Amino acid sequence: MDVINLIKYYTEKNDNAFREEAYKIAREFDKSGDVQLAEYIMALLSDANTFIPQSNDYSSSFFEKISIVNSSLPLPEAIKNDILGIINAIGHNLGINKFLFEGAPGTGKTESVKHIARILNRDLYIAKFDYIIDSKLGQTSKNISTAFSEINSLPHPENAIILFDEIDALAMDRLNSNDLREMGRATSTLLKELDNLIPNVILIATTNLFQAFDKALTRRFDAVINFNRYTEEDLIDVAEFILNEYLEKINWVARDVKLFRKIIGLMNPLIYPGELKNIIKTCLAFSNSANPYDYLIRLYETITSTKINDNIKLLQEQHFTVREIEHLTGISKSQVSRGLKNE
Numbered sequence: 001m002d003v004i005n006l007i008k009y010y011t012e013k014n015d016n017a018f019r020e021e022a023y024k025i026a027r028e029f030d031k032s033g034d035v036q037l038a039e040y041i042m043a044l045l046s047d048a049n050t051f052i053p054q055s056n057d058y059s060s061s062f063f064e065k066i067s068i069v070n071s072s073l074p075l076p077e078a079i080k081n082d083i084l085g086i087i088n089a090i091g092h093n094l095g096i097n098k099f100l101f102e103g104a105p106g107t108g109k110t111e112s113v114k115h116i117a118r119i120l121n122r123d124l125y126i127a128k129f130d131y132i133i134d135s136k137l138g139q140t141s142k143n144i145s146t147a148f149s150e151i152n153s154l155p156h157p158e159n160a161i162i163l164f165d166e167i168d169a170l171a172m173d174r175l176n177s178n179d180l181r182e183m184g185r186a187t188s189t190l191l192k193e194l195d196n197l198i199p200n201v202i203l204i205a206t207t208n209l210f211q212a213f214d215k216a217l218t219r220r221f222d223a224v225i226n227f228n229r230y231t232e233e234d235l236i237d238v239a240e241f242i243l244n245e246y247l248e249k250i251n252w253v254a255r256d257v258k259l260f261r262k263i264i265g266l267m268n269p270l271i272y273p274g275e276l277k278n279i280i281k282t283c284l285a286f287s288n289s290a291n292p293y294d295y296l297i298r299l300y301e302t303i304t305s306t307k308i309n310d311n312i313k314l315l316q317e318q319h320f321t322v323r324e325i326e327h328l329t330g331i332s333k334s335q336v337s338r339g340l341k342n343e
Contacts, residue, residue: 063162068117098203100225105272106272106274151201170190190217205221240260254293
């Protein structure tokens with residue numbers, strides 16, 4: 001009952017009742033002789049603001065609040081561990097508050113930021129570069145300074161995460177002769193403002209162009225997370241995860257996971273999760289409901305850029321079984337067997 005009450009008061013954001021219930025639990029531990037645990041609970045309560053005030057009253061022309069949906073996010077173990085490390089680092093409150101996520105489009109950078117905000121129960125604000133970048137000479141630098149002044153003046157900075165999505169729009173290499181001098185000045189301003197960022201605001205930036213990134217800017221971040229670390233097996237696992245989510249909404253397609261994984265394994269080059277999701281969704285959406293394997297046929301032709309055209313020899317060379325060839329071509333197993341024998 002105590003645990004149920006804690007959850008109830010937490011979801012209601014009833015700070016006083018939550019604390020009273022926690023103190024009650026501590027007293028019960030103390031009474032039963034578990035003094036150390038009782039003291040630990042009391043210490044946690046004395047240090048913490050159980051519920052951080054919401055910053056819903058904050059508005060800005062440079063930032064937009066993003067609504068966070070509780071959705072799943074499949075990631076390779078290596079990247080997942082780095083995300084957990086960031087969450088722990090923020091929780092330890094040691095002033096580690098600037099992170100850069102780099103990687104190809106569709107690798108899960110922006111979605112990971114949303115999940116971090118959800119897990120930490122923080123408001124997420126995204127920088128609007130179309131308002132920050134200005135064609136007037138010197139105005140972009142001024143806008144960057146104003147934007148960071150707003151960040152440092154947030155009503156409840158401990159409850160905010162700021163996202164600079166595709167920050168390379170502001171931060172290309174200042175020494176690049178092809179870069180405009182105006183953007184070079186903007187990058188210099190960004191360097192200065194990052195140095196002056198208050199420690200209880202979390203800032204996460206993403207980039208698809210890490211190689212062109214200003215190295216001085218890279219050094220301003222406490223950690224750089226590489227999102228390109230997907231193996232072929234990781235991508236096949238992610239694809240299966242995505243498929244299973246969609247199959248929960250569709251009851252007329254065949255759930256042949258082994259055949260699906262074989263088709264995904266034909267990817268060359270590898271396709272990252274963002275594009276994979278679009279391909280799988282499209283193949284399911286356009287598939288013929290009269291044929292439960294039609295989405296797999298479409299998937300094969302999309303992944304390989306090859307029409308099946310009853311090419312049973314090619315399918316055999318790609319290690320598909322007779323039964324799987326039947327599903328992909330509509331030719332019966334006996335005919336497939338005879339055809340392969342003749343070949």
